[in-house]
Amino acid sequence: MSAYDAYLTAQALAADGRTDSDAVTHADIDSAADLAGTQRPASQDDRHAVRIALDAIGGK
Template sequence: MTAYDAYRTARLLAAEGYTDSDAVTTADMDMAAELSGAARPASPDDRQTVRLAHDTITRH
């Protein structure tokens, strides 16, 4: 997963109303990645990168 994939996934999660990255499940991330055309997060590190991107998007 690239940083851009993580950003696209996180952006879609934020647009769908997810406000707490800790509450986002792996299934939620997979769905968001699929809908945004990004690679799915394949590892815990990938999921953490999506969470960090999500936090950045929703807190600014």
């Protein structure tokens, strides 16, 4: 997963009102990736990248 894919996935989560990176589940991230048209995270590092991007978008 590229950094841009992580960002697009995080945007999809934020658009759905899910801005707390600690509360999003793997299923939430996978669903958001599908909505964003990006690859689903393949590893824990990919999921962490999505959470970091979500924190940046959510203002944490």
